[in-house]
Amino acid sequence: MxxxxxxxxxxxxxxxxxxxxxxxxxxxxxxxxxxxxxxxxxxxxxxxxxxxxxxxxxxxxxxxxxxxNLPVLPLAPDEACEFAERADAWRQALGDLTAGSQEIEKVIDGIDQGLCGRALAEFADTDQARLASVRKSIKRRATRACAKLNRLEEAA
Structure with a gap:
């Protein structure tokens, strides 16, 4: 196998x-x-x-x-529709993850840039204790978003 x-x-x-x-x-x-x-x-x-x-x-x-003059095969209409629906679902999940919080957006952006610890706290304009709670919040929201996306995958 x-x-x-x-x-x-x-x-x-x-x-x-x-x-x-x-x-x-x-x-x-x-x-x-x-x-x-x-x-x-x-x-x-x-x-x-x-x-x-x-x-x-x-x-x-x-x-x-x-x-x-295209680099790849064009998608079939049903594949293009499915691709668009999945992109919307992921976009909405990311929106739910940040939920309009500038602080969460800054922390995610800092993590994306490879920052951690004190550098991440400074980047997000917060102290390390608050950073820990924000990261826990992100983790909880990400778990909910992943569960929602998995349910959508199973439904498809």
Whole structure:
């Protein structure tokens, strides 16, 4: 399964699907060499499937670049709608995280810049005791936002 996960990662597909397809092809193949371990044959079949998927994706991207002068494939309408909905959900979750608090926004911005401890407190114009409570508040709000986003993912 480890090799299936690696090949699936390189091809951008699900590992279980890749392994299932490889097993199906191996069982229906007439070219299974004698003396070769089944695992090695399956790894070769998975590599072949992944390579075919990657090659097709590169051909399609090149075709789109030539025709439309775009670097990637255009999204299907339902994928574009789903992408927009997810972006809205994440934007709203970030808005809920800050909840209009300038202090929380400054702390998040400072963390993003790699600050911690006293430097973060100075950046957020607060003392370290208040910084600790703000960080706890951010953690609680982030937990709620993640739970909400996970529920949305499960509903989709």
């Amino acid at each position: 480890r090799m299936a996960r690696w090949r699936a990662f390189t091809a951008g597909i699900d590992a279980a699907d890749l392994l299932q397809e490889a097993i199906l092809r191996a069982l229906t193949s007439r070219s299974f060499p004698c003396g070769l371990k089944t695992e090695h044959f399956l790894m070769g079949v998975m590599r072949s499937i992944a390579s075919a998927i990657i090659a097709k994706r590169e051909r399609d991207e090149a075709l789109c670049r030539d025709q439309f």
